[in-house]
Amino acid sequence: ADLKFPMLVYRTGAYAPNGIPNADGFVDYYKMINARDGGIGGEKILHPECETGYKTQVGVECYEKNKQDAMVFQPMSTGITYQLIPKATADGVTVYSTGYGRTSAANGKVFKWIFNAPVTYWDGASIAVKHILGKNSNDIKGKTIALVYHNSAYGKEPIRTLEQLGKKHGFKLMLLPVDHPGQEQKATWLKIRKARPDYILMWGWGVMNQVAVKSAASIKFPMENFIGIWWSGSENDVLPAGEGAHGYKSLTFNAPGSNYQVHKDIKKYVHDKGEASGDGSHFGTVLYNRGLFQAMVQVEAARVAQQIHGTSKITPAMYRDGMENVKLDAKRLEELGFKDFAPPFANSCENHGGSGLAAVQQWDAKTKSWSMITDYMGSDRAIIDKLIAEDSNKYAAEQKIAERCN
Amino acid sequence: MSVELLNFIETVLNGLMSGVMYSLVALGFVLIFKASGVFNFAQGVFALFAALTLVGYQTGQVPFAHVINELFGTNYHNWYASMPNFLAIILTMITMIALAWIIERLVLKHLVNQDPIILFMATIGLAFALEGVGDLMWGSDVKVLDVGIPSGGSVWLEEATIGLAAEGSDYYGMYIDVLNVWATVIAVILVITLALFSQYTKTGRALRAVADDHQAALSVGISLRTIWILVWAISGFIAMVAGIMWGTESGVQFSLSLIALKALPVLILGGFTSIPGAIIGGLLIGVGEKLAEIYIGGYFETGALENWFAYVMALVFLLFRPQGLFGDKIIERV
Amino acid sequence: MSLDDLKKIPYGKTSIELKNISLAFGGVKALTDVSFDIKKGEVFAIIGPNGAGKSSMLNVINGFYKPTSGLINFAGTDRNAMEPEFAAKSGIARTFQNIALFKGMSTLDNLMTGRLLKQKQNFLMQALYFGPVEKEEAEHREKVERVIDFLDLQSIRRTPVGSLPYGLQKRVELGRALAMEPEILLLDEPMAGMNVEEKQDMSRFVLTVNNELKTTIVLIEHDMGVVMDISDRIVVLDYGKKIGSGLPEEIRDNKAVIDAYLGVSDE
Amino acid sequence: MIYKETGQYKSSYKSDHAIFPLIQDKIAFSTLMFIAFLVIPFVINSYWEKAILVPFLIFSLAAIGLNILTGYCGQVSLGTGGFMAVGAFSTYKIMTYFPDMNIMIIILISGLITAGVGILFGLPSLRIKGFYLAVATLAAQFFLVWLFNKVPWFYNYSDTGQITVSERLMFGIPVTGASAPPYATYLFCLVLVVLLGFAAKNLIRSKIGRSWMAIRDMDIAAEIIGVPPLKTKLSAFAISSFYIGVAGALYFAVFLGAIEVTESFDIMTISFPVLFMIIIGGLGSMLGSFLGAAFIVTLPIGLKFVMVDMVGMSAVTAKHFEITIWGLLMIIFLIVEPHGLARLWSIAKEKLRRWPFPY
């Protein structure tokens, strides 16, 4: 049977500019696999799209409509992920929220069906702080770090981690929420201008990113001290600010650019045949590449499942096993055409959150391109693991879930 | 001067500037309300549509490209690489006039003499339709809009004010975005022109008459059609100005249409029917919400109270003047 | 002061007295120092040129306008102004010059609103709608049906009043006021826009109410024929001032009134 | 003369004032109830439950609530999202404080709490009218959403502000939580909707309903015939908010299960759509509330079905067309019949009554 990978995309609405390249990456990858390999283990990939417009209620409808025989759902929105966690668990469908969603879902003991590898928001917060530490010879006592965040579940994710890190490293945390959609941030940036924080971290999304980058440039905040999470580091976010955005940094767990083997394959098997998703103009952009990565992991999980269960016709339950046993080491990544594209990671029964590695990339306004400026770094496990255990245990207690993997 | 005082002045100034940006949107609302009693919720989408169109013309995008490509398997994207700004603006203006004409033909004409709430809902429908058409025509990517209006912090002001602070204190000068200064200049010109127009010309009088009673206006020979096309076109123009200003700041994308929500408290505070009200309301709201965010936001941990604060502030004003500061009196008689 | 007290006032005695009422809106003086009294059970007419302040006077009586100065003596108590809700509760009902019906409701519902003050069931009972509520509804419905019969409104019982012709709307408005079982009925130009036959009908309604229910009627009307024929006493306003009062015959011959209002006497 | 009323005489005011005075309507309604209670529960699947029926029922309640306020009492409100959030968060808090309380009772209490909040935000309506009031109600919307997003007590200090429902049973069957079977959630909502629907209809046809309509049609005249404006308006705010609060509680507990306030109760996702429902359905019409909810819930799904599944358009182009068509349809509906689907229905009945004669 064909393998169904339903896609909940948002190519419309306030966040469409981000949803489009990301979805394009997915689609192109699936098409490439179908064209190059004839599918996964001989089974074609079906990838029906369902447009959510980033709306929870529509997401539910899309899920219900496509959940029959679906291998995995990539909800593409933190709100929808929260929605699907209990539902998919009850229905026995895998949910994969790559680097977003509920951070504590990394605890596979509690969240059997949910995966968020390779890295979580809390890792992200910790890695950003680590980067700052590195710039200050590991001493940031007394410094101020501001967090400009989307005033929603997504944006609030790193707060607790940063508070803990603040205690540990002695920096002051300044919280600056920005309401949806984030067009008007004057007060935020006046506050920043007055308080002169040493660093700014940003958990932004959509138009909020563009305005923030532009405002930071406009108040002449040193851009190299302004670091966004991986959802605040696409070309869309910096281009409108023009020159001003030069030097802006963001985290990432996949490389920018279009010189990888996978891109060549996509070019050959998809774009050159005129079958590019969308208008093909997002090829090689940050979010497009992330789409490739996300799709690759999902496909790889299917392969693993096929191996484990010795059949190409896997069921959703088998697929979950595959996802739990995904092991993407450097060698495997190279085989898949992702050499140096992303850090290796492996899932396990306990750990659904991957390696927790991310790197920092920086924007060059002259060449209009992102470049990686650090290696992939790990987070402060001591703090993060504790937080994850706390939060997931609370959830387990509320929902009366018994721990697995023991 | 103490740094606190300078900071306070800076906050007020920036508040005023944000207020002007809201006013630009509110102005379009007011004009249409004044001239037809229609509460035009589509004003925000108008701004989006105008900005999209402007960028589309500038960069030579082929309208409906992705639909055409999908249907016919073609691969059209751009006609030409760029077009001079002024030409693009003129073409956009013409498009907005055409849009006004279409709206009159397809929508307003059929809704003469209906309840205001029905007209209001129709404009929400219009907002959806226009949003969809905008998406279909120009795609929903973020687009960079640059018509050459300078933006960024004003260096001049910063340098001029840096010395004002008391000796030895930590002060970096005052901040103001040049783009907003331009917006202010344009808004003031618009407000004065429109206020004079509506108060002292025959057409202006007719506008107000139409808002009061469609049927009676018809009966004295005012052509609703002409009036409506006229005001919707003017509003289209204002929307374009708003679209340029907001779009320069944030790139052109769907979120632009949500600025309508920022304009609403301005509207009720200034009064739906008053053109000067739109600007004064905007200034009050702008200053009020910035002061609130910066000076009392701290009491709520992290603030972000701007959104509701603007509405609550407007509400408080309304309790004293139910028709807004400058709105037409609500006539209650039996 | 309650409705019952008002009912106790003997026939022919003063039920409302207006003392030196003045009313101004900014610069516009709608009423200046007007005094008169209304006796229980009479048909009392207020006439005068357009803009003389007649409607304003009714608004003062039922509390919609608060006089700038002057007192209203309402059955024994002097007050500075009336309150609309209090006036309604005390049995003052009225119709309006510019019809003020509830346009979205049927004739029946409009008349039923006249009974609102008399319905006592609380809202939980209404939500459940059983026993007592049903009984109460039926009781009031019966009263309203009597008004419908009286005013000959049967055929339009279920029609939304908004699309009724003008004259019928006036009649429904009268019906709504009657449904309140008022002690004092204020009528503001009830016969405007009617032809003679309809005016005759309307006069008959008004007189029947006055005769049989002993309702005091205060009437504003521009048709002199009607006013002279059916009213017991008349007061004439001009530019907010009282320029005459008395029996119809006296008014007909009053020089000031003829100059200000009647013009050359009709017929 | 299909829809004939001749020959149906009423011998008492009671029967004349019944909800369905005509036998035809009675039959239609009974059939509908039969299908709703005795057929659908046996055939329902989770798609129909989650995508269509449960949202339809919940939005019907919200629409009835808003219709009471806007359609019957004439006070336009754009704060529906905020009030639904009150219902949702009340439910969540009560659930966590009283783990053993019956879910039905929790939901009704949430409604009452929302009613209280509604009264509070209804106070300005005494002075502020029309669109000014409509915009002013946005203050409630934004404030309430901000409150639930800002004050951690409301979401039990969770890291992100998300709230998640826990499982509750009715007669031993789960009606909330992920493992609730479709028929259970459906019936749970249906029962509430039918009961509250009748209660609303009763209110509307008795004293309080007439006071509302009087205020709506002409507040000054209403005041003069003795309808106290403030009390009447506040009662409308309270009862309307009660319905909306119950809808919000169901939206959270039964429908979505997990909610984030800023997103789930946005004006664009709740306030405007519900307003649409009552306008497309018919202001001041109970039937209209249902028709409107059905229309707004199913239209996008239907359009999507036609364009994506049948025509084979790509999801995104289809969505763009959907938004456009959606907007145009709204306009067309308003032009064809500003008084909504309910009026279309009654005109259709009128025509049936006169059939085969045109007038």
Next chain:
Amino acid sequence: MDDIKMAKNETSSTEDILIVNNIEVVYSHVILVLKGVSLKVKKGGITALLGGNGAGKSTTLKSISNLLASERGEVTKGSVTFSDEYIHDLDPAQLVKKGVIQVMEGRHCFEHLTVEENLLTGAYTRSNSKEVKDDLERVYNYFPRLRERRTSLAGYTSGGEQQMIAIGRALMAHPTMILLDEPSMGLAPQLVKQIFEIVAEINRKEGVTILLAEQNTNIALQYSEYAYILENGRVVMEGSAESMRDNEDVKEFYLGISGEGRQSFKDVKQYRRRKRWL
């Protein structure tokens, strides 16, 4: 009786400026209100349209001036010609340009405009500001009360004052034909007379054609030359004003004069069913 023709008897003459031919009007697609109304208005004359409540007078006028559409009404049959030209497709504004203006029942003043601005909107279609000014002066002379209230908002003026505004506003358009819907409603007796004098005067001096819907049959018949009586959406009687005045039925039902002269309103005891010509 011979001057009176029963409805639908055709006469035709070239001086008829307005011909309404057998029109049928339906509101909201279901309510049939006019069931075939035909009438003719002579150029430069005053024609009256009489009839009881709900007879369809206002509807007739609105279907001539094309204001029906805004009330969800439509002319489903028949035709209306003005100066030998079909006018269904014109919008009301174009009609005003052609010189046909309607004074609507129920005043319809622009509440938020001042009295003077209200009057000036009447001159919307005119461009000569000198003439407009003169006309404004003329209207103020007709209605001195309006001059006193010129700066107050029309919404605050009394019922009668609003009626004056509505009529004055129409005069400001300098029309060739006025459709007057119940001009006398709510006006004091001497003003009623005065209004009709004004109407007669503009008719005489400026040759303005008048079509008048009135309930006040008495005065309408005094000033008009020809009259139609509408009942229940049909023309039931037409004829010259004089012949109408002498007609027994008209006398009884519309003038309130029975055999022994005018009857006092006080003495009408029994309810009298209106005579229906059906």
